[in-house]
Amino acid sequence: MSTSYVRRIAAPLFAGSLAFGILATPAEAAPVAWTAAWGASPQLPSTGFTPNWSQEGFSHQSVRQVVRVTKGGNLARIRLSNAYGTSPLRITGAAIARTTQGAAVAQGSVRHLTFNGERSGWIPAHGELRSDTAELSLKRLESVTVTLYFAGTTGPATFHSQGWADTYRAEGDHRADTNGTAYTSTSQSWYYLSGIEVGDAERRRPAGKARNQTEDTGEGDGIAVFGDSITDGFGSTPNTDRRYSDALAERTGRPVVNQGIGGNLVLNDSAWFGERATARFRRDVLDQPGISTVVILEGVNDIGFSEAAEGPNPPATYKPAPVVSSRELIAGYRTLIGAAHDKGLEVVGATLLPLKGSDHWGPHAARVSNEVNDWIRHAGEFDAYVAFDRALADPSDPDRLDNAYAYAYKDALHPNDAGYRVMANEVAQVLGK
Structure with missing residues (x-):
């Protein structure tokens, strides 16, 4: 040492x-205590240190990104950024799963994410979007795979240049694939994904509140x-x-x-x-x-x-x-x-x-x-x-x-x-x- x-x-x-935000009163069940468990700062699309896909963006493609969470829990949600987009971004679909190796994910762990109750969502220009809560048990320091599918053409992509980890790209919709064989292209940057937040189901929504109406403590x-x-x-x-x-x-x-x-x-x-x-x-x-x-x-x-x-x-x-x-x-x-x-x-x-x-x-x-x-x-x-x-x-x-x-x-x-x-x-x- x-x-x-x-x-x-x-x-x-x-x-x-x-404590920041709104706390539940003693008479209420405690809301989910969300914690940022992984993050990456968004950047303007640019050439970067290594080859990346930020300037070309994506069209009819799936992007699979592997990160490691630093807190465990049994609830998860993702944070997506279109901070440097000049028009709204359509997320056709997204999924989260436990990583096995490379682009492969664990059988039975794929969770299709929703946004305000829908499997697809829009991120406004210069804005961001959190997914709804997904039930997925994660251990501290476990690798997690997030897959985004874009049926349309995104234009230049808000990204993080230096990921120091492989990101995978496939033609078409391969959100649910577990073997990862369709993901034949790689880069070492992250795209649109700016955070993963983890929560505990034991501290869920107050009585009478819908799943995605929890406050963040x-x-x-x-x-x-x-x-x-x-x-x-x-x-x-x-x-x-x-x-x-x-x-x-x-x-x-x-x-x-x-x-x-x-x-x-x-x-x-x-x-x-x-x-x-x-x-x-x-x-x-x-x-x-x-x-x-x-x-x-x-x-x-x-x-x-x-x-x-x-x-x-x-x-x-x-x-x-x-x-x-x-x-x-x-x-x-x-x-x-x-x-x-x-x-x-x-x-x-x-x-x-x-x-x-x-x-x-x-x-x-x-x-x-x-x-x-x-x-x-x-x-x-x-x-x-x-x-x-x-x-x-x-x-x-x-x-x-x-x-x-x-x-x-x-x-x-x-x-x-x-x-x-x-x-x-x-x-x-x-x-x-």
Whole structure:
């Protein structure tokens, strides 16, 4: 186990369960307590890091997506996003099932989902849609398969670029297939699917309420990890659930929702890397049920894109790339902290990882990253902090990522599977797990 470099700034501010939304009165049966058990932040259709289907969309096709839930229960529902669609999206049908291997699902586990009582549904442009409740018993850390069928043509698809897991596509309607043989195309992005929420049938609807009229209590001890490609899991081994969010769920036993976007910026929107953190925070964190804590690790792209833009062959995706000061970045953090506190969340700040040797490194990035990390450690504005910069540093060069934890030496920015485990252990310790 690595040496711990975590420090709690203050005692936990929020003991016990947090409740958001409408609670049942004592005379009523308790409503379902929904918890976000998996999530992915929606992005504008774009080329991405790896080939994907976002710009072409889907037509008369089924899309099968495999994810791992971080909480168990016997009720489930999905959350679909058309955040970047310019017209309403028709979901012809959807199903959820327990995963066996690849695109195959367990016999007898397929549940056809409904939307407001119907097997098909519409998502308005720029909107989202939750399915009705499905009865499906799921274990914590179990893989779940969601299948969407589009009989019509979708146009460009709202998606999440870096899934680090195979998504499968088939021609025609194969929602109910269990063997998965029709799914002959793959990509490593997620499409329209932005969340899976799990509930407990023992805490169902109040007496006299229909199945899909339950209120969401939002109670829970869930954790949202919010950030850029390091949070998203860049460099982790695909199809093995080895992001730091996965390791954190394993380590703490708490539900963890990953809301990282590769390349994301705190202060500026990007055509490739999503809306700025301060704009997407409500959708991706505050609107998630059952979340009590958010861990924020973001800012390296704000200070590093301008360094990369000075290189001999700057990537076209590294735009915008203004020179950002520590004062500006700290103002962005304060916006996130204030919004989280208004919602009653505990906020853990994470120091920026060492980045020397990466294309994000240079005199400006070196100075600003040190200033930002010093502020996170000493200002006392986060409820707690975790010092990733120290935990993952090369012992002989604290500005460089330890090669034992580095995804690739020439990358010098992203951790490998071992580095992500260290990050999870450090966060777990500051949370008292």
